[in-house]
Amino acid sequence: MASVKEHYDSLLASCYSWMCGGSDLKLKENRAFFRDHGIRPALSAAAVDLGSGAGFQTIPLAEAGFEVTAIDVSSELLAQLKQTAGKLPIRTVQADLLNFTEYSPEKIELIVCMGDTLTHLKVLADVKELIHRVYGALAQGGLLILGFRDMTVELTQLDRFIPVRSDSKRIFTCFLEYEKNHVKVHDIVYEKTDDQWKMKNSYFRKLRISSQWVREHLSKAGFQVEEVDTANGMITIFARKVKQDA
Ligand SMILES: C[S@@+](CC[C@H](N)C(=O)[O-])C[C@H]1O[C@@H](n2cnc3c(N)ncnc32)[C@H](O)[C@@H]1O
16 A cells, blocks of 8 residues: 555646646635635734645635745645745645644644645544644644545445546546545546556545544644534534633
8 A cells, every 4th residue: 555645656646736626726716715714814924734735725825925834745746836836925845744843933823734634644643643733833812724525424336436537638536445444545547648548546545534523632632613614525624722811
């Protein structure tokens, strides 16, 4: 089985933006998401994007006035982010997001871990540890936004074959195998060059994380959960480190 980094290096990074429907679309969606939720700098303006990928959240946040530290293991996706971002105030760091405090400023106002990055962590204990580290790193009044796929309900039989995207040059299919705490995600990509279709494939494990489990651990860590949304199989949670005197 490939590690997350190997999976992105060998297969996913080169077609990630295309697979998501294109960078323009994802940037537009995230600009609207942050605008609709009133996410704008009000404290230190320091923000950290955990698992930033190609910058679908980093770039809208920088455009909104945040100084963003974008952390990801994929050098290819960070290079794409830098190219799209131009002169926006963004610092990219190639590192494991669990170690984000080593690369972050003090008094962080906003930490986001969105677009299903959370399920890429190896075990639930890592998610718990991350929640605690985020709580410690946020300024009083700071906000954490988590966005991850709900894979608690098991797909069966042919429903486990997901046609992700296709066009005249590329076909991306995903096949899922369910385990107790993980889903084995097999990504299969056919690419056409000179009338020949070539297949690339790789698989890795994603965590099955329930909304309730995350909310419980956020509360235990000291967070106040302000909002929980579920749409199109994605769970979004807003959790605040409440000011001591509030
Ligand atoms: C599904 S993508 C989401 C990217 C971006 N947030 C978005 O919405 O498009 C997951 C990203 O997390 C990164 N990633 C996964 N595990 C990581 C880890 N432990 N440390 C740093 N980056 C990680 C991957 O390289 C990938 O770019």
